Amino acid sequence: MSVEKQLYSVSIYTENNIGLLNRISAIFQRRHINIESLNISPSEIEGVSKFIIVVDMTEDNVKKIIGQIEKQVEVIKAYYHNLDEIIYQISGLFKIKSELLFEEPQIQNIIKESHARIVTVNKDFFVLEKSGKKEEVVALYNQLSVFGIMQYTRSGLISVTKEEMKISSLLEKYNN
Structure with missing residues (x-):
């Protein structure tokens, strides 16, 4: 478990609903975490958006943030990666x-x-x-x-993971 701060890319797969950006950014704001960059775009699955948020924090804290983000009703799944794990x-x-x-x-x-x-x-x-x-x-x-x-x-950072992500099969099930 890392207690050292480093840059993490947080990927959030969501339904595209009004107001979700405010609620997600509030999660970071409440913890006094500055967002280094933010990108929102369509994902590989129709009707599902992907947020990519870059933050400088400890691994413990990014795990807590992921847990809070996934409590949002429209959030399908959230992941975090350090910059060595993504392109x-x-x-x-x-x-x-x-x-x-x-x-x-x-x-x-x-x-x-x-x-x-x-x-x-x-x-x-x-x-x-x-x-x-x-x-x-x-x-x-x-x-x-x-x-x-x-x-x-x-622009904000855009990325894909080096390792295969199981999100596509998860999203296909979600979409059917």
């Missing part, structure tokens, strides 16, 4: 003045070396997208900030 990505979008793309040769090198992708270009700005680990997106931000970033946003 994950985040995305960052960077809006930069177009003139820099043509006037600063270093910008093109940064784009190539970081494996970022140009999403759109117009006369005023261009937008880059970078997916990867948080450190990779932050490193690109640090490199580009020297030239000036007009806008920047970063």
Whole structure:
């Protein structure tokens, strides 16, 4: 049992009901736990949503949180994984003045070396997208900030487990 704090990815499979996000976030709030990132999307089963919440806490506390989350009526199942047990990505979008793309040769090198992708270009700005680990997106931000970033946003973590999850068969039974 780990008493050391670390990042955990909490995956919650739910019915898609109004107000559930508030109740789930209240569970973390009551325990004074900051949510590092949050993503909600459809899951592999039609009609079932998947929350991915990243928190920095001890394993004991994450187990207690899972127990509280699973008491919510709409929650089908909740899991937690440390970052070594999942394959994950985040995305960052960077809006930069177009003139820099043509006037600063270093910008093109940064784009190539970081494996970022140009999403759109117009006369005023261009937008880059970078997916990867948080450190990779932050490193690109640090490199580009020297030239000036007009806008920047970063997504929450999305993930799948390295090990097979039995949730699909559980959800199929739930859905029938």
